[in-house]
Amino acid sequence: MPLSQQFLEISSQVRNWGRWGPDDQIGTLNLITPEVILAARDCIRHGRTIPLAVGLEHDGIQVGFVPGRDNPTMTLHAINEGMDPDGDPDSFHTSDDNVSLGLQAGTHWDGLCHVSYSGMVYNGYDASTITEAEGATRCGIQHLRSVCSRGILLDVARARGVDLLECPYAITAYDLDAAAEMGGVEVRAGDIVLVRTGRMSLYHSGGGMAYCLGPGQDGSNAGLSLSTVPWLHAHDVAAVANDTLAFEVYPSEADTLAVHMLHLVDMGLTQGQNW
Numbered sequence: 001m002p003l004s005q006q007f008l009e010i011s012s013q014v015r016n017w018g019r020w021g022p023d024d025q026i027g028t029l030n031l032i033t034p035e036v037i038l039a040a041r042d043c044i045r046h047g048r049t050i051p052l053a054v055g056l057e058h059d060g061i062q063v064g065f066v067p068g069r070d071n072p073t074m075t076l077h078a079i080n081e082g083m084d085p086d087g088d089p090d091s092f093h094t095s096d097d098n099v100s101l102g103l104q105a106g107t108h109w110d111g112l113c114h115v116s117y118s119g120m121v122y123n124g125y126d127a128s129t130i131t132e133a134e135g136a137t138r139c140g141i142q143h144l145r146s147v148c149s150r151g152i153l154l155d156v157a158r159a160r161g162v163d164l165l166e167c168p169y170a171i172t173a174y175d176l177d178a179a180a181e182m183g184g185v186e187v188r189a190g191d192i193v194l195v196r197t198g199r200m201s202l203y204h205s206g207g208g209m210a211y212c213l214g215p216g217q218d219g220s221n222a223g224l225s226l227s228t229v230p231w232l233h234a235h236d237v238a239a240v241a242n243d244t245l246a247f248e249v250y251p252s253e254a255d256t257l258a259v260h261m262l263h264l265v266d267m268g269l270t271q272g273q274n275w
Contacts, residue, residue, distance in 0.1 A: 003117075004254045007262070010226060014233040015266040017123050024123050025143045027112055027268015031238045032149045036190035040150035052194070052275050053107035054203065061245065061274055062105050063208045065219075071208075072101035109239070110271045111141030115257075115264040122268040144270070149238055152191050154179035157198040164198035167214045170225035170249040171195065177231075189236035194275060197222045200243035212245055221250035229262045232269065241272025 003011075020030045054061060060071040075098045084091035113136035116127035125138040157165050159179040165171075176195070180187060187193065199222065203211035213219055221244050232240060240263070248259035255261070263269040 004258075006226065007255045007258050010229050010262055011266050014229055014262060016268050017266075022123070024268070025112065025125075025139045027122055027270065028236070028238050029144060029147065029270065031190040031236050032147065033190060036150070036188075036238075037148055039188075040148070043150055054200070054274055056099070056101065056106050059208060060105055061203060061208045061211055062102060063212050065212060066104075069102040069104045070100075071105050072099050074099050104273070107274045108272065109141065109144065109241070110260075110264060110273070111136065111144075112139035112264050112268055112270060113141075115260045117261045117265055120265060122265055147192075147239070149190050149192050150188070151194060152180070152185050152187055153183060153194050153196065154185075155183065155196040157196055158182065162198070164201060164215060165222035167216055167218075167222045168220040168249050168251060169197075169222035170253060171197070171223060171228060172225055173227045173231035176228060187235045187237065190238045191235070192239045192241070193232070193237050194272075195224065195240065195242040197242060197244055199245075200275075219250070221246040221248070223248040223250060224259055225249050226253055226258060226262075229259060229267075232263075233267060237269065239270050239272065241275045243275050245273060247271050247273050 016027060020027075024030065056072045058071050058073060062069045062071045076095065077098060078094055078096040080093045080095055082088070082091055082093045112122040113130055115121070116130075119127050121127055121129070122139050129138040130136045154176055156171055156175045156179045157163060159175065159182045179195075199211065199214070202214065214221060223242065223244055223246055224240075225248070248257065250257075252258060260271065263271055
């Protein structure tokens, strides 16, 4: 099925291919300059740290709906195992384990190689650069290296006067502006934007199945709409994340997972889920 006219118009408006050169593989993270990092440092008031990741649990956020997205499993290879050949109980002993998991089993950033359409990934690289033998030879997540910038919380649920957005609510550019105004923040180039829908509260209260199915028990998702894509581009946001499994509104507005395609492929804007 051809892509919608709305999608094509937004794509032409926000596409960053070549903006940072023909060899670029990190997209909008280029917006995090030394000046942006220094400005972020100047925002620190209390020096406290706040973890934003869910725990890696065997009964975590994944419930088997997508093959390969498995929760962690742990295998202990050694339990208080001594290394002294004579079995001296006072010698060095060790415990060691192995953890296997799908890379979407917790809080994560999507690599730009995660999504393709029309045979292309970000910056015009051919999707065939992803191979079974080598993985992503272009636009892999390893190119992110260290990421440090100012984080901005846009609490859309609170700005709308609710604890949890109804599903499938499509968050608009107006909602982002309203949340920024409520929080007294101005989004600047190089910022990392965190959007709160309230969905993560379902995981903490009811576990992975409640989180995946949502309040209507139908898998629908409140998330970012197509109208937010030009907004994020205009504000030169470096990365964006939220507290949902799907990130964007689901079922999709028109083209399936169009926001993913526009962010990762056209803009080179990495998305974070399950924050």
